[in-house]
Amino acid sequence: MRPIVEITALNVSLHRAGRAVAVLQDIDLTVRAGEILALLGESGSGKSTLALTLLGLLPDASRPLISGSIRIAGAEVVNAGPAELRALRAGIGVVFQDPVGSLNPTMNIGRQLGEAITDGRSPEYWLDRVGLSRPRERLRCLPHQLSGGQCQRVMIAMAMARRPVLIIADEPTTALDVFVQARILQLLRQIACEEGVAMLFVTHDLGVAGVLADRLALLHAGRLVEVGEVKDVLRAPAHPYTLSLLAARFGLGVDRQRQLPVSEFWSNNGSGGARPLVSSQPWPAIRGADQREKRERAAPWLLVMTEVCKRFVLPRRSLFAAPVTVKALERVSLRVADGEAVAIVGGSGSGKSTLLRLAAGLDQPEEGCVLYSAPDRPQMVFQDAIGSFSPWLSIGEQIAEPLRLLALSGSERRRRVAQTLARVGLEAALCDARVNRLSGGQCQRAALARAIIVPPRLLLCDEAVSAVDLHVAAALLNLIGVLRRELGMALIFVTHDLAAARFVAERIIVMEAGHIVECGPSEALIEHPTHAATRRLLDSMPDRLAL
């Protein structure tokens, strides 16, 4: 049987800032019916461009140059006219990354689904099929009344209702909670098997690709560096990029005593030439270990949070509805010792970010108290790296802000900034750059620079590596570990990923629905979880083959 998708010798160039840039080069790919192909690549690799090219949706403003052939169910996509493209798209279902934004906010779910149905089945049938509870009620709901996961299920139903031959899913679970992600992945697997559609799953997450897909295609800088059955690729990768990727991932079994083996070369999306893998470096010694005992006698705990409560009042739905109060944190107590690394894990809505903001002093609790026994303020690194810098000031100026409180001359300030930039692995020339010239990884490093330029006693990280590619995340985890040991800082690391938590911290705290449900040393907690929430978290991690 012929494959549903046949891509032959595809080259795509887009015009950016007036120049033609080759985005995809020499792509050969096939997808069969009933098969899930994961298209894996980091940001900038061209995977989204490939998905758009398949749909014929490249923006005209970029004046795309396409050569080669793409056949979907036998029909040629390249250079097809508008009518042909429309006919083609009728047979393709698409699931995008932002489920709520992809739905029409003014029509209810039932109507939108009804518009997509081609085979005469009822909308209720499809909602039930995708596992949406209480489907009949949901028909009347508007998109904003459903959660992200529920909306994604609706998107999948809409994609399926057209009885397509191909489903293209572009990062469908990236914006979702880790629990919801697990269930959506299960649903996709189920659909592909039962309905016999071909599925092209675009993602940057190696773990997700590994558990979901039958075949794996790795894109790097517009070229396919590896294609094959998932088992084969993961067990015996051919290309150095794949090797580096596999080495950089941090599963639950990675060595905590050494840094992650990550090569800077690949994280900058360089191309051409094989480079040897960097072996994992040891950690530097923890500074100030001798001072610690003296401090511990004076004030054993650096941060003490006692029975803090934090509530938010949501805006009213209507004039007559009672205001809804959300209890973000309910009687939470936490202690962090000097120099200790603690991780807080939980699903979305568990309250971990709120707790962190209280620890930083950015918000005040309604009840309970927060005691911080150092003279300085804790510093924080945010999830949105680019958003944590003002676009109107240069990086260097913002990194130098903490220095303004010290009486330093201008040249002294510049020196310190250059020093700190070098420490976090950035070139000194970036000092005068604005944030729009930096990548996500570089921004996060700059954020770390700002946090440590006047070394705080406590560093807070709010999902600091969740939004970046694998290589960059690994390098950042290494950097955080190095910095905290060299500067003797305590660390609170908030994440949803138990593997990252285990790697970074000695102690893990598990939260759910505003409460702390479990707490203990990292290794022990992961091997023998006691609370159901912890077990759920463990179960929803995409199974990494390195187990």
Place this chain on the structure above:
Amino acid sequence: MRPIRHLLLRGLLAVALPGMVSGAPAENVLHIAYLQDVSTFDPDNSFLLYGLDAMRVIYQGLVEYRPGTTDLTGWLAESWDVSADGLTYSFRLRPGIRFHDGRPMHAADVLAYFRRRRHPGLTLAYFLDDVAAMEAPDERTFVIRLAVPQPAFLDRLASAWGPKVIGPEALVDHLGKDQAQSWLNEHEDGTGPYRLRVVSRGQAYELVRFPDYWGPPPFFDRIEIEVIPQMAQQLLRLKQGTLDLIQHGYPFEGLRQLPPTLRMLAYDDLGLELCFVNRTRRLGDPTLLRAVLTAINPAGWLGDAYFGYAVPATSLYPRAMIAAPPQWVFPSDVRAARAMVAAQPPVTLEIGYPDEDAAGQQIPAELIAAQLESLGIHANVRVYPIDLAGVFVNDLKEAPDLWISHNYPDAAHPATQAEIFFAGNAPLNYLGYRNPSVDEAIASAALITTRAERDERYLAIARRLMADGAILPLAEVKNVIVYRAGLSGFNPRPALPEVVDFETLRRDAPAR
């Protein structure tokens, strides 16, 4: 708003469907407009110009002027006698006169009205200041006795603002505490050929033919009056045909190119363009004043302002009042004037003109400003509400340096000009010229009955004022009526400013 749209619609139909033939003859309707609203329809209570033509056909006085002249003729009185000593005036009233409320007019009603006119709160009460006694010995005789002789008395009775008999519906039924002033703002009870209907105050009025009028019926069944403050809009309406005539204010340069559907009638009236001078400010300096007079000299700008429809004034009286050779010569040495100005510290003058008839004064005022500019004097030109102008005398330091206005006397007798503008306490002596010897001369001139001597006395007064630099004569401007072809019978009277005689107005050809 419905009545107005009603009016306009009827007006439009009247023009747009001339061939519409129905069984009954079509109504004859006249459409005119005012630039400002009528302040009141009380004939005893307002100085203003707008509404005088309507007033003339609603209310009537004892005597009036013959059309086109300053000769007196009977109106409500069919004849009169003046005693030898000039103190007693007896009027024989016409029979068969009815008020608009239906009641017949007798001498007793005339007496009641004249008594009301003398009420001190009324603006125009001063017309009857010298009256000692009045009586109505029988139904058709009315007698007035003056305290001192007043040769101008009959002219005053014939004035546009003179006494006009008001009927009992006002003076008996609605007398109230204010002598019926508030009722008469919007109602009337006259004897004239038209009745008033206030359609919408400030916007539209209607005059409807009074069927029981004692004289021959007028041509038009209805006269519709709209208040259209913008002359530009009146011009458009006239050209479209929804307005029948413009009594005053048609731009002079436009008269050169009238469209074929329009005609014009130019006539002399008693209006005089004058320049009043404020001697309490910079122009108290005679050398500066002399230089300024060079700029004011009408020879320098009259043609550009009036395009041949005006001549320089000869004295401070219109020629229809006193015909005389030029009594005043303006200095004309421009170079000397420039030198005089250059020798002074920088001067800025304020020129003012009234908002009533602003359109007519704006161009002369700005022309004078341009002339002053060419001498090196900067002048600002502002428009003032006419009421404010009346109180300039309270604070002359804040009043303008030059006041340009177009002025009408009460009547055709020169006493009515002098006593209003030149006397020390005159109401329209805008910039407060005070000279006791002039006041004396005015008082004595009022008693002279011989025409030639009287004229010479008044001219001497004028010469005095001009030599003192208090008031200067600028121009006598013809009044031009622009109207749709087919109208005739305007019968303008020089003593009645901008008044078209609706009683005799008619349309000969069908309106196109």
Place this chain on the structure above:
Amino acid sequence: MIAGRVACIALGAMTVLAALGPLLAPANPLLRVDVPYLEPSLQHWLGTDEIGRDLLSRVLYGMTRAWFPSLVIIFFSAAIGTALGALGAAAGGWVDLVLDRLSELFTVIPSTFVALATVAAIGSGTWHAVLAISLVWWPWYARITRSEVRNVAARPFVSAARLAGVRPPRLLTRYQLPAAFPSLLVAATLDMANVILMLSFFSFLGLGAPAPAPELGAMAARSMVSLTTHWWIPLAPAFAIFVLAFATNLAGDGLRTAFE
């Protein structure tokens, strides 16, 4: 890109023209140069007005007198509005409430009337009108600033700056206020057209500088009677107003496209 360039060129050209107006004018706008109502000719490019003054000179001077006062009004009202909006957004609480209600009040009351009333109180004249209009024009800018500053307060870099020890004044001026600048710039440019029209309206009513000063609105008003016979006399100043307003609108649109 192109839109932004066109915008800047348009604005620059207008400012240069307005600044050079008096120099480019062939005659003194207050002196008579010929008989009135002359048609446009080679000697007098726009002919003469009803007094006999050169119409082209009067229009050029009038453009200058419309442009720079408008700039002043925009500058002051934007400055007042930005300051009040930023103050309200930063202070929060009752200060914000009072300022917000104040700007609502000024928006609800027809600003024309307030400005007219102010001019009635302080006297008429170009700069009196400028002051009166500036006092009522600020609410729009206050609202833009307030909303942008509040929106940006939720962004992580503001929290990060707070943690880094940035003091509130510097936080407001260097971190939050710049968020408002693109919107404010576009608003100001689009607003120029409105201000020019408002100033012309004032001078049309006679509340600007007194005659014979060449003010475009007053020139148009006074010559309206000549519209059907000597149409260029009222149309030239009216067209000049249109050109100024159109140029600024073009610039505003261009800036908005450039920022998007």
